[in-house]
Amino acid sequence: MLKQYPADLHIHTCLSPCADDDMNPANILNMARLMGTKIIGICDHNSAKNVKPFQEAAKSHDILVIPGMEVESAEEVHLLVFFEDMSTMLEWQEFVYRHLPPRKNNPDFFGRQQIVDEDSNVIDEEEQMLLVAASLTVDEISQKVFDMGGMLVPAHIDRRTFSLWGQLGFIPENLRLSAIEISRNICETEARRKFSISEGITVITSSDAHRLEEMVFQKTFLYLESPSFLEVKKAFEAKEGRRVIIRE
């Protein structure tokens, strides 16, 4: 029996310099609960150092936290990357960190990069500047992510900059991906037409929330047997009746 799970797979935490400092587990999970969101993706820029505390804190919330990251490619394309478990995510993170220019964040200019624990205490600050492009091409990222059993979702394809469309003009032929994310500024029908997204590719919307109040624009519903990474993957692939529905 398939059930409907409201999902928001692109949420930033206080680790992203451009996100509010109060984007911690307590606030985000309570906001998700208020909005009825059952599956969330924690996707900070080029880092996954806050995923674990969210998973721990979510245990008392009946919310599935999928390990994610919004990686920036050499072409300056933002791509959401998801893995089933934390150990693979950390392996991926190490790979990404090796390809970031060794530059320190300037918190006064870009904002703080806070690492938290499951009780929402700030326990550390990330020194590596995260708002940068990794020296990995879109194709290299796609290949590696699928080799590692992950999922790849180009972020906010309708944005002029930092999107697959903006940077590369159109969705590259032969690029393997799991789904395509559109922002809340465009509806699915229009996005499919404007960016020539074929029927076989699943489209999702996410909040891309950097602030708590941005988490209210939830309209993606996943039809799954149970909330898990593998079920979400099946929904993206429209397998065994699992699917994604966007409601405007």
Place this chain on the structure above:
Amino acid sequence: MTLLELREKLGLRLLTEKMDENRQVEGGYASDLLSWVMAHAKENQVWVTIQSHQNIVAVASLLGLSGIIVAEGVEVEENTIKKAEEENIPIFATQKSIYEICGILYNALAGSREKC
């Protein structure tokens, strides 16, 4: 100006196997946002960029650009060169910065116009 003159005047290295040496270059364009290039570049212009994804070939082909100059010593992916050969779009490489190569191109094009 022809592609042959372009290559010589700008000191470019041809990455694709061959090019139509007599193909005309009527202007230049520079941007790294491919969506922007699609909307603004014009036929018979040569395009200066640091993007090297194979989509640059499709954009150039679609718009009827004379060629692509990949600047700043950026390494061009093998798939991109292969695709360019299929589409008959010459790709040139230069170590010069976008700023420098555009300046040289601008002057070269202005000079070739005065001649006619």
